[in-house]
Amino acid sequence: MMHCAIPYRLTHQEKRVLALLLHGHHKKTAAHAMGVSINTVSFHLKNAYAKLGVHSKTEAVVKGLVEGFLVP
Numbered sequence: 001m002m003h004c005a006i007p008y009r010l011t012h013q014e015k016r017v018l019a020l021l022l023h024g025h026h027k028k029t030a031a032h033a034m035g036v037s038i039n040t041v042s043f044h045l046k047n048a049y050a051k052l053g054v055h056s057k058t059e060a061v062v063k064g065l066v067e068g069f070l071v072p
Contacts, residue, residue: 014048022061
């Protein structure tokens, strides 16, 4: 379950992609789980990275865990 990431203004889809990455998904499997294209997942990740000030999936997930808006 995820908490709101108000300080970063992450959208529901951006948080969902990050949660799927946390649970071991890659872009392809995350896209399938969300019913969207890989390009859409990449778009959400790019936006989430910019909002979080990170440059990788690992950094984004760690930041989410440390700051409490992603819960394992």
